[in-house]
Amino acid sequence: MVHIANVPAVSDEIIVQFPKDHVLLLKFNRPKSLNAMTPQMVDDLKRMLDWFENEASLWVVIFTGSGRAFCAGADLKAWNTNEQSGKPMSPESIVINTNGFASISRRESKKPFIAAVNGHSFGGGTELVLNCDLVVASKDAKFGLPEVKRGVVAIQGGIPRLARIAGHQLASELLLLGNPVTAQDARNRFGFVNVVVPPSDVLSAALDLASQIISNSPDSVQSTKVGLLLTYKHNNEETVAIHSHAPETAGYMFGDNIKEGLKAFNERRGPVWKNAGTRTKL
Template sequence: MSPPSTVPSVSEEVLVSFPKDHVLLLTLHRPKSLNALTPQMTEDLRRVLNWFEDEPSLWVVVITGSGRAFCAGADLKAWNRDEQNGKPMSPETILSNIHGFASISRRESIKPFIAAVNGSSFGGGTELILNCDLVVASKDASFGLPEVKRGVIAIQGGIPRLSRIAGHQLASEMLLLGKPVTADDARNRFGFVNVVVPTSDVLSAALDLASQIVANSPDSVQSTKKALLLAQKHSNEETVSAHVRGPETLGNLYGDNIKEGLRAFNEKRTPVWQNAGTRSKL
């Protein structure tokens, strides 16, 4: 698959590439600053990810960082300069960013997000990871939510998601102490890392997971992701079941891909999927 021709333009702080069919790779690219997020990076990511949501040929996004860190969170030096210059960040500014930190930490996308964590991650960087569907981490990766040490709060989505994943006491350990945890602890104790690999293998392992996803029907994947989002919001099992049984979900599933899946099974071959929502004209 050739890259889409309508890719939004971005600054040099975010690298956009297409390493595999149907896969978008976004690389945070401020290695000297440990990929700390700037307003420009946020705008770049917002623009590309909004486009990704509407681009039918892209089914999965992988996010990683350049250099020895994944993301050090917000650029605190810039934040401090703004505070000293009488330009404090207001609660309204934070709340108006509906998709959260890096335009990811509160984003509700029906397409899968994979984090390829190649080193340390702090603050908003960890919050955006907590909102990804799959997380691959290097053995030397670390994850921290040190907001309490800076007089702020993990308000960009980290608190509810970590509490839901890890439970109250373990979430409190990260959020109230502000101490980082290792990749092994993030996987074995806290439960928000799927795979731990050598640093050199992080991106290839994440892209392998992306390949496994795009080997499946995008209609099924996206309907399942939507059900997972509903399950996070609602304790009522009937709400999630209603989505799965609803006309929108069933309408999406009963397109060309369900027919292809059944044909491929009977013909003992690999399915050739179409973009989600594809229906052949009669």
């Protein structure tokens, strides 16, 4: 394992690992509860991801689960306690939580997110998967948005993302019926899974994708990720204009990595990348 200094402290509900250079692995660790999210887990994830965003040596994050599930969504027992005691969720609490479910489902990160879905993913678990850039799923995994069966709503970003990815009718099938779908259907019909592999290969396949990402310039990757996020908010010309002036694009244009990439190409060798934003003073 790679050693990283100044890692935030978290509870035992999250396992933090650095399986290779530039890669952060966050494992949900409540296997007996199918990794249903608690307030403690959300606090841990927020702390880690806020730090990850600003830690220049980390370029990619992978999410996975302990045990037989990826994430069963919110802890419905705790939610029921709040609801029955007169403490319902408010519209304001949803809106001000700009990172969404598990501090992931609406988070706009400049760095790539990979979901390594080792088992079933339901509710908020699927909402956070929909906000990942690449998704590897076990062939026996199932995905569902069963909120309507429990009197709640998939309101943490899953509805607009699924509609954009799958189209209105397929999104309606998942959201209005509330029934789970297989990993193959999530890939072939709904379009939000990239790779389906045997259960034993989920993490290695996710790490392979991470390796392919970190073989590229982190400046270029982060600028490209920002450009992808902008397409959700703007038309084509607006996206190009805003993307061109984004800090990540400026870092790419004036940093060391663009020089290294072009030089390596002309010298017929592999590039040696520096952390994003590195700019050597002449």
